[in-house]
Amino acid sequence: MSDGATQGSNRVLTGIRRMPATLTMVALILVAGVVWQGLWRPFEESDLFDVVAYGLPAFEAGRWWTPVTGTFFVNEPWVYLFTIASFAGMAYLEFRRGSRIALAYYWVGQLFAILATALLLWGLAQLPWAWAQEQAAALDVGASGGTMACIAAAVGLFRSPWRVRAWLVLLGTVFVAMLFWGSLADLEHLLAVLLVLFVDRSLRIQRTTTREQRLIAFISVLVLGAVQIVTILVPTDGPFGPTEPVSGGFIDFAIDTLVILLVANGLRRGRRWSWVVALILAAVNVLTGLLVLAAIIIASEAQVEAQIDGETELALASGFLWLLMLVYLIWVRRAFRARRTSRIGRQPAPGVEDVKRMLHADGGGTLSWMTTWEGNDYARTADGIVAYQRRAGVALALADPLGPEATRAASVREFIHDAEQAGLVPCFFSADEATRAAVPSTWRSLVVADDTIVDLPGLEFTGKRWNSVRSSLNRAGREDMTFRMTHLKDEPWGVQQQLRAISEMWVGDKGLPEMGFTLGTLVEAEDPEVRLALALAPNGDVDGFLSWLPVHGGGARSGGESSGSGADGVRGWTLDLMRRRDGGFGPVMEFLIGSSAKLFSEEGAEIMSLSGAPLAHDYPPDAGMIAALSDRLAEALEPVYGFRSLHRFKEKFHPRYETMYLLYRDESDLTRIGGALTRAFLPDATLRQFAGAGLELVRGDRD
Known part of the structure; x- marks a missing residue:
């Protein structure tokens, strides 16, 4: 065996030794699946299911042990794939923070998800709400409440900006699943994730950069478009009621999809027009949901569905999601000011002669004369000049900012801000250590050459x-x-x-x-x-x-x-x-x-x-x-x-x-x-x- 393969094997073994709690949990679940045959036939059809499964009926019957016993069983054989895979979050958490922390997050998350879900459904079932009454009578087994809590805690350990992105994906997943499918397990997942979000407080959208605010809007609009496609093709049964595939909403679906495809990339680039269109689209969907809700209250759901030739559930759920989007777009409105003709830097823009005069006056690095070559544009900062090329949506800065050494950091910050405001990706190519120290601490660096x-x-x-x-x-x-x-x-x-x-x-x-x-x-x-x-x-x-x-x-x-x-x-x-x-x-x-x-x-x-x-x-x-x-x-x-x-x-x-x-x-x-x-x-x-x-x-x- 080669040295590289040996080192790789040693790293794997070292990693496994650091995850004993996760491996023990997985082993116990697999053992339970073998002993009670859940690995090859539906466990929910066995006589033992009612004894070990948790849920509001179990607590009302005095089966207080079920939050623990139900953790080690899986209701269907195919669900084992997802159950075992979901322990990846606990494994990462244990690897980073140790077994005690991982076990604490797992069991607190699992018990909270089960107990809080039962309490919430007990209260909602007192209302004339068919979904709440149905879920209040349901039982469940599985470890997903704890594993979702561990996944949320693991996301909180990611470095910026991936932490915010992962949080948004996780929250989007659990909210969409809850709104459109809304099973007992979906509610447990949502509550487990919200618990960790409240405790860890690692999601700080207000501290994100302009670029991240645009990216969040871009991803959110795409997710909303994907949700509409899925709900048109797949049956759902969430808190707003059941829907059938290809059952309605075609006009809204067609309009929204076309507009989303047009504005999504504009939001990513921070274009003002795309923000306005997205705002209008969100307002229309929210207004539609409110009108449908008002019509249901005044008349009846069946009458409303007959009049609109569609299902009210889609309008209500989509309206709720678009309401969140509307609030977000208004909140981060300053991030969407870029226009196609946006210029970088202070005006008037400098020319080649300005660059040469600055080089003569303040000096430069070994690549600085290359900034005078044809093909470069120039961004004027308060005390300097940044030479760059605009290529494929990237503001590609060449070498280091020109000007007095003491103003380097200010020029870097100004160039980054202006590039992002113009909807461009800022970067510096062939920069030295001083420029590397001047960029934000969250930036990455890659060695491209040795001078x-x-x-x-x-x-x-x-x-x-x-x-x-x-x-x-x-x-x-x-x-x-x-x-x-x-x-x-x-x-x-x-x-x-x-x-x-x-x-x-x-x-x-x-x-x-x-x-x-x-x-x-x-x-x-x-x-x-x-x-x-x-x-x-x-x-x-x-x-x-x-x-x-x-x-x-x-x-x-x-x-x-x-x-x-x-x-x-x-x-x-x-x-x-x-x-x-x-x-x-x-x-x-x-x-x-x-x-x-x-x-x-x-x-x-x-x-x-x-x-x-x-x-x-x-x-x-x-x-x-x-x-x-x-x-x-x-x-x-x-x-x-x-x-x-x-x-x-x-x-x-x-x-x-x-x-x-x-x-x-x-x-x-x-x-x-x-x-x-x-x-x-x-x-x-x-x-x-x-x-x-x-x-x-x-x-x-x-x-």
């Missing part, structure tokens, strides 16, 4: 560790290679054409267009502040070239002005383009980077960034699933883009590493962020090119 930094002061290529770089420089001298630091626009037409030919050949070999976002092209290299490093053969041919982006340190922190750079306060340079001619000088990249490093060091620059290699992070041994996923993806993409090979190449220059992160709200955003990143990096790629790249991945995997 490779070479410190330039005192740099000397001496010693054994620099053998490969020193050898490439010496070989270049023997073969009369020439190094030139220049600007693209300063080069003659013939050299520029060679550079374009080399780039086009490189792109043609990939099967995909040149990547964008954090990877530039010759278009970006035309900027007069970007420098170009050329390796020229003795015959004048360009064997390779690099482009270097300025890293500004701010006017007050100038590390020296680079000759001919035209930029003040440049403290370093970031590597962008790396291109070589096929069949040219072998170690051309080592030669170019080494020569550039020597020149930058002589000019007084502080750092040289070799940029980050995506999907090439060195994860610690305990990094877990994220590391495994990143490694698998890196292996798949290696034949196409060679990210790992590039990372290994950069190690020749012995850099230090600074981690770059993808910062996002939670895991539910990752699918949309993944689509946004794909389009940001490959905005011009066609489906045919993606398919071709997929074939290349397959070939690489076979190799």
Whole structure:
């Protein structure tokens, strides 16, 4: 057995040892099922059922032991599947908080559900209410009251925002089951969940973000639409009375379903028009329910159903649910102000020249010059600027906010707020530790690259560790290679054409267009502040070239002005383009980077960034699933883009590493962020090119 399999088995055994109470309960229920044959025939048909089953008739007959004895039996064989599965909540609760807590929640929840249900039905049965009288005469067995209490307690342990989402799903499930089916067990489940909700107080909707308020409305509207479909297709028998499938409500059903499909996504995006339509829809359903209720009181249910050609039960139950929805929509009305043309940031929106002025004045990180590239939009904050791209409903911020370091946290908060108000998913790509510390504490982070930094002061290529770089420089001298630091626009037409030919050949070999976002092209290299490093053969041919982006340190922190750079306060340079001619000088990249490093060091620059290699992070041994996923993806993409090979190449220059992160709200955003990143990096790629790249991945995997 492999070490991974052994470790997995050990973790499973450790987890099992931490859940003795749950396993004991499951075992007792299975033993009772075998001894009294409930596993293969209906227990409710046996003579023992009336002796051990709990309910109001059992208490009236003096069978006080039934809340305990009824716990270990199941009424139908197929129900065992759901009963055993429902103990997952108790298992999770026991694993997190221990056996005593889990047993306390289980038995308090079970006993409260049974006793409170009996007491409630005793009072309701005094009214002329057929449903209450029917359930007051019913008996039940099973552990579901306790298991539902444990599930509710387990939900309270979830981290935000999943806690609120899980609570809403759980509450929606028990309320819908109660309103439309309303059996004795459904009432017990509802009361058990409400007990834990009251005791734990872990559901705090008033503290949710704008995004969560929209998501709650989105899910609720979809649930209401699904309820209407189910009640049209499935018979129900809840507190409002029985319904038959396909029995009525077709007009309401058709209108509501069509409108729900139109407005649900709008609510998720926070659109004002969808909130207005949802408000009208809720009001219509509530008004319909009230009119039906009034008509029943004045006339009779049969007469009303004959007049509306439908069943009053659906109108009453739906009206109640839509009333809750109406109250919620009014309560969180401020979350629905987004319009399709909503802009992010303060107006007027800044432009590229504003960004460059801010970089010169306040400096930036190693990727900050990329914010000046075409394709970026800019959000102005109180004291800074955030560069971002709007892709697939995502506001994809590039690197870190620009501006004074002291205002970083305020800029982050402002950008997140404005993006959410505009109905967009906010995230930061290739952000540093300072930005990671500035996002809300509930946000997640994912390592996307390691920035490779070479410190330039005192740099000397001496010693054994620099053998490969020193050898490439010496070989270049023997073969009369020439190094030139220049600007693209300063080069003659013939050299520029060679550079374009080399780039086009490189792109043609990939099967995909040149990547964008954090990877530039010759278009970006035309900027007069970007420098170009050329390796020229003795015959004048360009064997390779690099482009270097300025890293500004701010006017007050100038590390020296680079000759001919035209930029003040440049403290370093970031590597962008790396291109070589096929069949040219072998170690051309080592030669170019080494020569550039020597020149930058002589000019007084502080750092040289070799940029980050995506999907090439060195994860610690305990990094877990994220590391495994990143490694698998890196292996798949290696034949196409060679990210790992590039990372290994950069190690020749012995850099230090600074981690770059993808910062996002939670895991539910990752699918949309993944689509946004794909389009940001490959905005011009066609489906045919993606398919071709997929074939290349397959070939690489076979190799």
